[in-house]
Amino acid sequence: MNLHRLNVAWGEGTKTGNNGAAATTGEANWTARVLGSEIWTEVGGAADAEATPSGSASAGTSVGSVVSFTNPGLQEDAQGWVDDPSQNFGWLLRCPDEATSRSVRAFKSREGGVGMATLTIMYTSPPVVIEDPIAERIPLGDQVIELRTIADGMTAPLGVTAPDDGSERMFVHDQDGRVWVVTAAGRSLAPLIDVSDRLVTLGAYDERGLLGFAVHPDFAGHPRVYTYTSEPRAGEADFANGLGEENNHQSVIAEWRMSESDPDRVDPTSRRELLRIDQPQSNHNGGAMHFGPDGFLYVALGDGGAANDTAPGHAEGGNGQDIHGVWGSLLRIDPDGSNAANGQYGIPGDNPFVGTEGIDEIYAYGFRNPFAFGFDRAGGQLYLADVGQGRIEEVDIVHAGRNYGWNIKEGTFWFDRTGNIVSAPVREVPAGLVDPIAEYDHDDGSAVIGGTVYRGAALPGLAGRYVFGDWGSFGSPSGRLFYLSPENEVREFQIGLSARPLGLWLKGIGQDAAGELYLLGSQSLGPAGMTGRMLKVVPAAEPLEITGVITAGLGGQSLEWSGGIGPFALQTKNALTDQLWTDESVTGEPVATATTAGKATGFYRVADLASLPSIPLSASLSGTATRPNPVVTAAGGLGLFSLAGNTLTFSLSYRDLSGVVTGAHIHGPADTSGSAGVLINLEPYSNGEFGTMGSFSGVVVLSDQQRVLLLGGHTYVNIHTPSHPAGEIRGQIVPALMQVELNGGQVGPEPVATAGHGVGTLLLVG
Template sequence: MPTVLLLAAFLLVPLPARSASTPTALPTPPVSKALTNPIRPVIRRGTIRINLETLATGLTAPVWGITAPGAPGRLFVVDQPGTLWAVDVVTGAKSVFLDVSLRLVTLGIFGPGSFDERGFLGVAFAPDYQTSGLLYTYTSEPVNGAADFSTIPPAETADHQSVVAEWHVPNPSDSASVVDPGSRRELVRIDKPQFNHNAGALTFGPDGRLYISLGDGGGADDSDGETFISGEPLGGPIVTSGHGLNGNGQNTGVVLGKILRIDPLGSNSANGKYGIPADNPFVGQAGFLGEIFAYGLRNPFRFSFDTLTGAIYAGDVGQNEIEEVDVITSGGNYGWRYKEGRFFFGSNGALAGYVSKVNPGVPAGLIDPVAEYDHSEGLAVIGGFVYRGTRIPRLVGHYVLGDFARTFAADGRLFYLRGRELVQGTRIRGSSIAEFRILNQTALNLALLGFGQDASGEVYVLGNGGGVPFGTTGVILRIAPQS
C-alpha cells in the first residue's frame, strides 16, 4: 500500500539469466521530463450496477478472505491486528479460528491509533486441508535471530521480519475445531528493512504450490538514501537502506520485490524447511534464487488466481503516480524500478522519484500492466478476484479490484476491468477500468483494505472507517445484484 498508509496460469518462457558481474547503476530518465497524473481519460462509472450487503461488522482491519477446501459455508478473514475469523457466509456470525496477535510487532508507527502496513497479512489453506488440516500464515514479527534472507547492511537492524508459518487443525471436518496453537512450524523468516511494502499475500495455485508475494522492502524509490518519513514522533527521519545500488525489485539474488513459488512440504531449500519446485523458472540459473516465480514488483499487496482459467492477477501498488494490475507469468519481470506502470521511473537520488515517457535505455522484455491508473484516481490499488459467482451474470469473468482511498479520508473505490478473460499480452488502458454503480449507498464510505471470495465465486469487500489497524469499524460487505 502507499508509503504513508496501510496499505499469479499462463506460462512465459523464462527470461535469460543475468550475469553475476559487478552491477552498474540503473539508467534513469531526465528529471526535466517528469510527469504528474499522466493517464487520460479518467475512470468513469460503468454499466454494472450492484448493491452492497453487510455480512459482518465489528472487525478491525480485514485484508483478505478465502474459503477452506471442503468448508464452503465459512469465509476465513484475516484481520491485520492478528485474528483469523471464521465467518458464516449466511448469517455473518464470526468466531476466532486463530489468534497470532502476540507474535506480531507492535502496530502503529506513530503510536496507538496510527497507520501501519505490518501485521497479520495473509493466509492460505492447503489443497488437501480436509485430510491434512494444514494452513499457512504470513505475519510481521519482531526480529528474532538470524533471518533466512536479508538485505540489511552489517551495521544496521531490520525493522521487522516477515514470517511464513504452517499450522494444523486437528479435525478439519468439524466446524468447532480450530487451529492448534502449539502446531506452528516456521517455513521462512525474512528481514524487512522498513515497515512498509510488505505485500503479504499467500495463495495455493491449481498446481498445488504455495505462492507468496513480497514487497521491495519499503521506504521509497527502492533505493538507499531516500528520506521517506521525517520528524517526530519517530525521533528523526527514516532513511531508506537495505536496497542496494539498484534496488531489490531487479535484484534476482534477493526475495524482496518478488512472487515466490514453493512446496511447503518439501525440504530442498537452504534452510531445509520447504521445497523449491524443479519447474520454477530460474532453478539452476546463475544469479537467481530458485524460489523466484516473478520479479520487478514494488508492493504486490494482493494477488489471486482466476478459479476458472488459472490466470494470476496482482495489484501492484505504485509510488509517485501509477497504480497497476498485472497478469503474473512464470519468469516475468514487471519492471520496478526501471518502470512504474508503463512509464519509466527515475529514483532521483535522495529526492523524490518521478515518472517519465522518456526511455533512458531500460532492457527489453519488461512486462507492462494490463491496466493502470494514476493518482488523480486514488492512492493504492487493492487487488481482488475474478468474479465467478452466479448472482450477477454481467460480472462473470471480470476482475474486481479497487483503491484504498481517493484522498486520505475513508473514500475507497470499487472498480472492475471491462475486459473479460484476460490473457498475457492483452493491453487495457485506464479507460477500460470502470467504477461500479453502487445503488444502495452514495459511495463506499470506507477505506478499502481487501477482498474476499467464497466457494461459490461471490466476492466480498473488506474495509474500515479509518484505514488503520485499530478500532472496531471493520466490515465485510458482499457484492450483490441490484434489487
C-alpha cells in the same frame, strides 16, 4: 582523439589537394603541419575552438576504425545546441599525440572518397517530468450492484479464504492478528487463530501485521493453514539483507494444524516456521498468499519499503530488479517439500531460476508492493495488483520468470528513482519488461487493492471480469470499487441506484467457494478500532414492499417484506399526521414485530439502512422513564449515537438536575420496564466538571454481545444524583432515523402542484 567545441562557423572551402598547404578564404586552416600536436596558429585556429576537449576516446591504430565518444561534455554541448541552435558550429576533431613521425592520422575531405572521416551523432534529450500521466478519469460503468453486510466488528480485515471441505465457511484474516470464521449466520465470537502476540506493535496507520493467510489446497485431507506475519527480529533470517539489527522487522511464513477437537480452531501448539525474511523498513511488505492451481504456495513480497527502492537494505539498482534477493518478487514454494536450504519447504523444480542465476524461490519479479493477487478459477491466470508510488497503480497478469519493471518503470511509464514519472528512461533498460494490462493514476486513488475474476452466478453481467478497487485517501474513508471491461479498460461500479460512495477504506476483496464476491474494509485508517466489516456484492435491490401483516398476539404485530438489502429499521406512527416515525427495531431479516399494546391505530413502514455508513440511535432521558419507580423532576437529556461495526460514537447532554452528577452509565440488558447492571461507565467521557447540566461524548468499542443488545433496543442510559442514587433520568437507546419527506405541497412561499416526491434519510455523526 579529442573533440573540441567550435565557437565560430567553419566552411569546407573549395580548394583541392591542400593537405598541409595554406588554406584559402573560407576553408579550414591546416597551416600548422601534418606532423605535430600544436593547434592552428592562424585564422581558424585556437580562438575558434574550446581548448578543453568536450570528449576524448582512444582511436587505436587500425585504419577505418570506429571511435565512440560518450563523454558528459558532449551531452552538454548537444543540449546547448538544442536550446540555442544558432550556436551549433560542431566539433573540431584533433589527435593530441601526433608529435612524432609516422603517427599521423589522415582524414580526407569531401574529395577524398573512401578516406573521408564521418562523425555520427546520436543524442537523446534528458527526460521530462510528466505531471499528469493519465488525463482521463475513470468513468462509471454499466454494472449496478448492492452491498450486504455479512460480518462486522473486526479491526482491519484484509482477505478471504474458503476451504474446500464443503463447510461453506470463510476464513477472514484481520491485520490485528486474528482470523475469523464467517458463515451465513455471521462472524464467530472466537477467532480461528490469534497471532497478535507474535506481531510487532502496530500503529494507527501501519502496513505490518497479519498480512496473509492461506489454507492447504487439500484442506479436507490435510487440515493445515499458513500465516504471513510481521514479527520483531529474532535471529538470522533465511533471506538476510546485511542490515542485521538495523532491520525494521522480519516477515515470517508459518504453518499450523487445525485442532482435532474443534473444527473452528487452530492448534496453537502446532506452529512450524517455513521461512523468515529481513525487512529493512516498515512498509511495502506485500503479504498476500495463495495456493495456485498447481498446488504450490505463492507469496508476494514488496521491495522492502521507504521510497524509490533506494533506501538502506535495497540493492544498487533497486530490490525490484535484483534476482539475487527475494524483495519485490513473487515466490513459489512447496510447503510439503523439504529441498530448500533450511529444509522446511520445497522448491519446485520448474521455478524459472532453478539451475541458473537468481534465487530459486522467485517466480516473477519487478514489483513494488504487490499487496494482493489471485488466480482466475476458470483459466488459472494470475492477476496481481501492484501498489505504485506517487502516480500509477497497476494490474498485471503474471507469468513465470518475467520482469514487471519496478523501479525502472511505474506502470507503463518510466520512473527516475527520485519519485518522478518521466518521458524517457534514465538508466539502461533490460529486455523483456512486461507492462500492466490496466492502470490508473492518482487522480482516481492512491493504492490499488487487487481482487479476483468473477466466476459466480449471482451477477451474470460481471462474468469473467476482473474486480478490484482502490484503498482510498489518507484524508477520509474513500475506497472505490472497479472492474475491467472486455478491453481491459477500468470502470467503476455503481453502488445502488444513487451511485453512492463506498464510505470505507477498502482493504481486501475475496470470494467464497461458489465464486461470489466480498469486500473488506473499515472506517479506520489503519489497524485500529472495530469498524471493520465484510460486505457481499449482490445484485441491485428490488424496491421494498411489505408483503404480510400478521397479528402476533400479546400486543404485537408481525410484518414481512421483500426487496431491499438490509439491515432494516421497522418504523411506526400512531397517525399519518404525526411529524416523525418511531423506530421499533433494527433487523437483518425480512420480518419484525412491532408493539401495538395501548394503540388504537397504527401505521408501519420499513427503512433500508444499507446505504448508511453507520447506524444512528438516540435516547431521550426523563424522570418518568426511571425504573423501578418514576422520578418527578424537571431534568431531561438527549443522547445521539452512531454505531459503525462495534465502534459506538456518542454525544449525550443533560440539564436541570436536582444535584450534581454522581454517576452515568449505559445499562443492559433491559427493556423499558426493567433494570439491569452497568455495561459502560460514561464518567470518563465527561466534558468538564460534573454539575446539574453538562455533557458526555466519546468513542467506545463494544463487545459483540453489547452490540447485539444495543441494536435490539435492550440498553438504556441512566444518570445518577445524590437525591436519586438509583437514577434521576433515564432513556432507552433505540434506532433513530431522521427522515424527510419531499413533495410540492411543502415548497415555500408558494406550494407547487407536482407529482414529484421523494424521501431522504439523514445521519448525524457528532
